[in-house]
Amino acid sequence: MATNMTQAVQKTKMPEIVGKLLGQLPAWPATQAFVTAFNLTVWKKLRELDWDGIHGRKFCVVIKDLQLALHFSVTQKGLRAEKPVQPDVIFTASLMDFIRLALRLEDPDTLFFNRRLLIEGNTDVGLRVKNMLDGVEFETLLDSFPGPLGRVVMYARKKLQQT
Amino acid sequence: MPATLLELICPAGSLPALKAAVDHGADGVYLGLKDNTNARNFSGLNFDARSLAEGIGYAHGKHRKVLLALNTYPQPATLSRWQQAVDTAAEAGVDAIILADPGLMAYASKTHPDLRLHLSVQGSATNYEAINFYHQHFGIQRAVLPRVLSLPQVENVRRHTPVELELFGFGGLCVMVEGRCLLSSYACGDSPNTFGACSPGHAVRWQQTPQGMETRLNGVLIDRYADHEKAGYPTLCKGRFEVQGETYYALEEPTSLNTLELLPEMHRLGIAAVKIEGRQRSPAYVAQVTQVWRAAIDAVKANAENFRPQTSWLAQLDKVSEGSMHTLGAYYRPWK
Numbered sequence: 001m002a003t004n005m006t007q008a009v010q011k012t013k014m015p016e017i018v019g020k021l022l023g024q025l026p027a028w029p030a031t032q033a034f035v036t037a038f039n040l041t042v043w044k045k046l047r048e049l050d051w052d053g054i055h056g057r058k059f060c061v062v063i064k065d066l067q068l069a070l071h072f073s074v075t076q077k078g079l080r081a082e083k084p085v086q087p088d089v090i091f092t093a094s095l096m097d098f099i100r101l102a103l104r105l106e107d108p109d110t111l112f113f114n115r116r117l118l119i120e121g122n123t124d125v126g127l128r129v130k131n132m133l134d135g136v137e138f139e140t141l142l143d144s145f146p147g148p149l150g151r152v153v154m155y156a157r158k159k160l161q162q163t
Numbered sequence: 164m165p166a167t168l169l170e171l172i173c174p175a176g177s178l179p180a181l182k183a184a185v186d187h188g189a190d191g192v193y194l195g196l197k198d199n200t201n202a203r204n205f206s207g208l209n210f211d212a213r214s215l216a217e218g219i220g221y222a223h224g225k226h227r228k229v230l231l232a233l234n235t236y237p238q239p240a241t242l243s244r245w246q247q248a249v250d251t252a253a254e255a256g257v258d259a260i261i262l263a264d265p266g267l268m269a270y271a272s273k274t275h276p277d278l279r280l281h282l283s284v285q286g287s288a289t290n291y292e293a294i295n296f297y298h299q300h301f302g303i304q305r306a307v308l309p310r311v312l313s314l315p316q317v318e319n320v321r322r323h324t325p326v327e328l329e330l331f332g333f334g335g336l337c338v339m340v341e342g343r344c345l346l347s348s349y350a351c352g353d354s355p356n357t358f359g360a361c362s363p364g365h366a367v368r369w370q371q372t373p374q375g376m377e378t379r380l381n382g383v384l385i386d387r388y389a390d391h392e393k394a395g396y397p398t399l400c401k402g403r404f405e406v407q408g409e410t411y412y413a414l415e416e417p418t419s420l421n422t423l424e425l426l427p428e429m430h431r432l433g434i435a436a437v438k439i440e441g442r443q444r445s446p447a448y449v450a451q452v453t454q455v456w457r458a459a460i461d462a463v464k465a466n467a468e469n470f471r472p473q474t475s476w477l478a479q480l481d482k483v484s485e486g487s488m489h490t491l492g493a494y495y496r497p498w499k
Contacts, residue, residue, distance in 0.1 A: 092371075104179075107448035110483045113393050118371060124206050124364030131207030134445050135177035135214075 031070045031081045039078035045144045047078070049132050057125055060087035065094045089126040092118040103157045104138045169429060169460050170436035172230065172329065173453045176208045176443055181218045181229075183450040188457030191228030193261060194218065195442065200248045201232045202285060203442040204359025215255050228258040232442075234283035235359045236264050246270050253278045261307070262286070263342055263356075268301035282306040284331070285342035285356065291323035298326050305329055305435060310420065311339045314494050318432050327435035333452060334440020335485050336420045336492060337361070338400045346399045350380040367397045378402070393417075395485050417486030423456075423472040425494055426463045448483050455479050 054074050061070040071082040093101070097116050100106035108130055111117035119126040142150050173189035175181035184192045195201025197209045210218060215231075222229045231252040237245035245267055252260045253275040260278060262268050263285035271280055284307040288294050297303040305327040308317060321328055338344060347361040348354040355361040368379045378386045378397045385402030388394050395401045395417025404413045420440070422429070429437065437460065439452055455476045463470045481489060 104445070104447055107445045107451070107483055109444050109485075110448065113395070113485055115376070115388070115390070115392070115394055118369060118376065120368075120370055123367040123369065127364040128206035131176065131205060134179065135207065137179045137182070 027069055027071070027084065028081070030068055031072060034070050035072050035079040035081045041144045041149075042141050043078040043144075045136065045140050046133075047076075049136070051076075054125065054129065057089070057122070058082050058085075058087040059129075060084070060090040061098070062090060062092040063095045063098065064092055065096075087121060089119065089121040089123075089129070091126065092120070099156075100160060103153070103160060105157065105160055167327065167435045169426070169434060169464065170228075170329075171453070171456050171460055172436050172438045173449060173456075174334075174439055174442040174444065175218065175449065176203065176205075176441075177446065178210070178214045178218055178221075179446040180442075180444075180449045182221055183446040184453050185222050185225050185227050187450050187453035189227060189453050191230055191258065191436070192218075192222060193230040193232055193438070193442070195232045196248055196251070198244070198248075199235055199357065199359035200237075200245055202234050202355065202359055203232075204235075204363070205443055206364055208443060212251070212255070215251075219256055223256075230259045230261055230281065231255075231257045232261045232283065233267065234261050234263045234285040236356050237267065238357060242266070246274075249275065249278075259305070265297070265301070268297065268303065272301045276302075279304055281329070282326075283342070284309050287340075287342040291320045294320065294324050294326050298324065307331075307438060309339065309341045310336065311493050313496050314425065314428055314432070317434075317494070321432050321434075328433075329436040329438055330422070330429060330434050330494075331420055331492075332422050332426075332437035332439060332456065333480060334420060335396065336415075336418050336490070337398070338415055339493065344400075347380075350383050350385075350399055352381070362396065362398045369397070393486060401486075419480075419484035419486055419489045420492045421477075421480055421484070421489040422491055422494060423459055423476060423480070425491065426459055426472075427467040427470045430463050430467050444483075451479055451483055 051074055055076065056073060058071065058073050069084060071084045071087060072079045073082050093111065093116055097106065097111055101108060108117055142153060145153055170190040171188065172191045172193055173184035175184055175192040175194040181192050181194065195203055195209045197211050198204065203209065219229050233245060233248050249260060249267065249271045258279060259281050260271060261281040261283045262271065263283040268280060271278055280301060280303050282288055282294065282297050282303045287309055288297065288306055289309050289311055294306045303326060307329045310331050317328065317330065342356060345354050351363060351366040353363055362380055366381045370377050374387060375390065376388045376394065377384060380397060380399060385397065385399055400414045401417045403410055406413050439456060441448060459472060459476060
């Protein structure tokens, strides 16, 4: 016995105009900004993880609604911006879905089933990074943000949780 | 009636997932160590000694149980590592270990006589004689039934064994030859029963092409999804293949088990526990699914006769399901 599923998939999207405007950003400064922000905040809580086998790998995060590709690698000192050449793994999703994943509001497999997340390239490395990050508690990551910024992140999470 | 009734057993692939399960109402969690001693041996997943100790402390602090899955089959050269895993579990203070291999059951029952043993679904015990055999020889106290029996057949098992029964309630379905399925090894070279994973990450490749998203297993094309189609896990059993000129799901369609509506019947039968599949899933999934099943089980226990699954529960579960359908699986079928 089988029943048709309801289409209850959450579809929170960036307004199109915002996407177009942000999409005009050149990729290199955007990558630099992302890498710098990451290293100044959450890397402090992530550096103790077992990154063996991940160091030196090149990652590409494609934010499809911004038409933006961030290229970086993981080093012992944190993320490093890379030239857009032959990434080992490519993660593709919308900005809002990446935000919801980062805030632990969305399950990656659910996004994959619904074709809202794509992992191309070395799947094992991609799954390992996904699982390693899942193994870090959200509160731990939140601690890495300076007080006011941490409160903004919590506020955003609460708001998105209600949508 | 058994001492326990409809315990909610939820998956934990990480410490945050364990806490999500406990915080959202699981009576117990099941987890595995970071190697092929369990059947979710995926990179970056599972527990080391430190996270296991913290997880047990957290669960026990809230009077919830921790079950450790050692449900793959050791080989002669690796037996000692599986035995060490039994020792690790016993010393860490888990509430039970979930085993499939009789040799390991013998070791566990002799070495740790006070350690509670559960028979894994990977043990493929589908009749009460098999379950009673494990009970008599190794003291198995609970059996997780393979997803091949109809509810009347479950009832028949229940009537003829003192062993508690645990049924799968929700999650991904496979071709229902648990513990005996070698399909993945034909493409990957790794048997899920010894390697600990069906379609391990090293063999999987996804690629967006002009024809759609392609899934390959060791180079073998197993499915291609048009943009509007939902995707499934990259397993051979759920692939679409060309058979006599027609391309279709030749083995099974990606589908999720959802037995919410059978809860009153499970309650009547005295089923000890309901298991939620998905140790490979994120803490977000664990939280969402645990919350729904906690509410549903509480509703059944309060008033089984008038129980109806709420629309919002079904919508929440459908949202996180694999495939475009959910099913009652073998539990509901007129034939035997």
